[in-house]
Structure formats: structure tokens, C-alpha cells
Amino acid sequence: MEFNKKNMKNMMFLIVFAVLFYVGVQRIENLAAGFVFVGRIVFPFILGGAMAFILNLPMSFLEKRLFGKVKKRKLVRLASLVLSILFVLVVVQIVLLVVIPEVGTTVASISNNIEALLPELQKWAVSTFPDSEEISLWIQSLEFNWDKIIQTAIDFLKNGAGNVLNSTFTVAKTVINSLMNFCVAFVFACYILLQKEKLSVQVKKVLYAFVPVKFVKKTLKVASLSYKTFANFVTGQCLEAVILGTMFFIAMSLLKFPYALLVGVVIAFTALIPIFGAFIGCVLGTFLIFVSNPMQAIGFVILFLMLQQIEGNLIYPHVVGGSVGLPSIWVLVAVTVGGSLMGVVGMLIFIPLSSVVYALFREMVYKRLKERGIHDI
Numbered sequence: 001m002e003f004n005k006k007n008m009k010n011m012m013f014l015i016v017f018a019v020l021f022y023v024g025v026q027r028i029e030n031l032a033a034g035f036v037f038v039g040r041i042v043f044p045f046i047l048g049g050a051m052a053f054i055l056n057l058p059m060s061f062l063e064k065r066l067f068g069k070v071k072k073r074k075l076v077r078l079a080s081l082v083l084s085i086l087f088v089l090v091v092v093q094i095v096l097l098v099v100i101p102e103v104g105t106t107v108a109s110i111s112n113n114i115e116a117l118l119p120e121l122q123k124w125a126v127s128t129f130p131d132s133e134e135i136s137l138w139i140q141s142l143e144f145n146w147d148k149i150i151q152t153a154i155d156f157l158k159n160g161a162g163n164v165l166n167s168t169f170t171v172a173k174t175v176i177n178s179l180m181n182f183c184v185a186f187v188f189a190c191y192i193l194l195q196k197e198k199l200s201v202q203v204k205k206v207l208y209a210f211v212p213v214k215f216v217k218k219t220l221k222v223a224s225l226s227y228k229t230f231a232n233f234v235t236g237q238c239l240e241a242v243i244l245g246t247m248f249f250i251a252m253s254l255l256k257f258p259y260a261l262l263v264g265v266v267i268a269f270t271a272l273i274p275i276f277g278a279f280i281g282c283v284l285g286t287f288l289i290f291v292s293n294p295m296q297a298i299g300f301v302i303l304f305l306m307l308q309q310i311e312g313n314l315i316y317p318h319v320v321g322g323s324v325g326l327p328s329i330w331v332l333v334a335v336t337v338g339g340s341l342m343g344v345v346g347m348l349i350f351i352p353l354s355s356v357v358y359a360l361f362r363e364m365v366y367k368r369l370k371e372r373g374i375h376d377i
Helices: 002-026 028-066 073-128 133-140 146-160 168-194 196-210 213-254 260-270 277-292 294-324 328-371
Strands: none
Touching: 028 073, 028 168, 028 213, 073 168, 073 260, 168 196, 196 213, 213 260, 213 294, 213 328, 260 277, 277 294
16 A cells, blocks of 8 residues: 555656656746746855855864964954955955056057067068068058057947947946845855854754755765865865966076066966966967067977976876865866866866765775675775
């Protein structure tokens, strides 16, 4: 009798699922619109959760290391949160103070260098293709006019994105919505961080009240492993980016390369994208140096390949791969698959996600081997 009731219950669930699936397929456009609507509502809270996760890393460190002996925990929590926010703001401010003046100087230098380089390039091209009159005429007609380039870019934006630029209301609405989402996310992140223990207890109570105990324990175990892995990955990735950017700045300064500080900062930021991000910085750095000195650009590429080998074979696997407990070969696989499926976001997510799956699968394998009495492999 119990068996029949169980079968009937399963069949009812299956029928309901089939009906909902059929309706969803028939109304796929409405379903997609519904998901987009829900996504817009949920987005500030997802962003707030991500901000809380990032801020919790320095905040937890301050609570344990700096205020570990202070008894007033609420005051400690608030002070740690404020200091963490200030730390992030100071880092952003330092980067802006370094990058913005360098960018201004670089743009002016590039303009002058291109104007000086263009005649030499024309002479070289004419001497290289003496028998081709069309190529010679085309090369001699080339000119560099910075004002004309800026005006062309403005005209392109006006024509190509006229609907956006010509609609002040649309632009203002987009800016206001972005600011509102950021403010809601920031406030939500602060609430999470100030009451994280209380929220954790509430979530556990809800799970234990409605979900089987065995499943809750497994869920909490996976959640704990995921948090530690993602936290270690973010810390390791930031440390690796700082190390790589510093290496380029020091090496370029010693070798008298131009734009050492700017290229070092750019490579440090692009290196936040696992494995492949530094190559983006290499392209930008090569372009900047090429305009100033083509021969030094070749030297910069050689320097990049050398430092990239050191970073890829020594620093990254030990700093990031070691921090998430994932072997080097699987770090490469995770980045490749994540980038193919979800782009840059996939590259960032798939390494810690793969580490969690790797740890759970390894535990399962060892458990099965132990059950079968196999210990000598």
C-alpha cells in the first residue's frame, strides 16, 4: 500500500513537471521575458552578495588579526567593515592617481611619436615597394591628425549610437538605474556583513526545518568547501596579479623601457583574468612601446614571453593552483572550458568551481577504494 502511494506521488510530480515543461516550451518568449524581469529585480542582491564576499576577506582578517582581543564584538565588526571599505577605496584611488596622469602623458606622447614616425614609415615603405606606384601613392597620402581622429570618433558615436547619445532621457535613466542598483547592492552587502552569523543561523534553521538532515549536512559541507575555495582563489589571484605587475615594472625600469609604470598597472589588472589575461596587457604594452620605439617593442615581447614562462610555470600554479587545491593541468582545463562557455566570467568562476568538484570527487574515490579494500594504488 505504501509502495503504491509512493508511486502515485512520483507519477503526479512527473505529470506536473511534464505539463509545466510543455507550457514553458510553448510560451518560450514569455518565459524568457519573465526570467529577464526577475533577473533585473534580483541583480542588485546578487551584486550585493558578491560585494559582501569580496569585502569579507579583508574584514575577517582584521577581525582576527587586528581586533582579536577586543571584547566588544559589535564595535569590532563595524570597525572592521569601515576599514575594509576604506582599504578598497584607497586601492582604487591609488590606481586612479597612478593611471590617469600616465594615460594623459601617454596619449600626448603617442600623438607626437606617431607624427614623427609616419614620415620614416613612408620612406621605408617607398623604398621597400619601389615598383608599386599605387602602394607608394597610398603610403605617401597617409597623415596623422589627432584633432581629425577625435572628430571622426565623435561623429561615429553620434551616427552609430545616435539613439543613445541623442536621447538624454535614456542616458539619464540608465545612469540613475545603475547608481540605484549599486546603492542597493552596497547597503545589502553591509547588512550581510554586519549580521553574517545571524543570517547563517537562520538559513540553517530553515534548511533543517524543511530538508532531510542528511542532505542538509552535505549541503553545508559543500557550501563551506566552496566558500574556502573561492576565498583562497580570489586572494591568490589578486596576489598573483600584484606579483606579475611588479615584475614587469621592475624589469622594464631596469631595461629602460618606456611606460613602465602604466604597463605594469595594466598587466596587473588584466592578469586578474586567469592565465590568458596577461596577454591582453602584452598587446597594449607592445602597441604603446612600438609607437615610441619599434625595436624596444620587440624587446618587450621577448621580455613578456620570459616573464610569462616564469609566471605560468612557477608563480601561478603555486599561488593560485595551490590556493584552491587544484593541480596545474586542471587549472588550464578549467580556464579553457570556462572561457569557452561564459567568457571572462567563466574563466574566473570555473577554477574554484572545478576545485570544489575535484575535492568532492577525490573524496568519493577514496571512500570507494576504502570500501573495496584497495590501498596499494
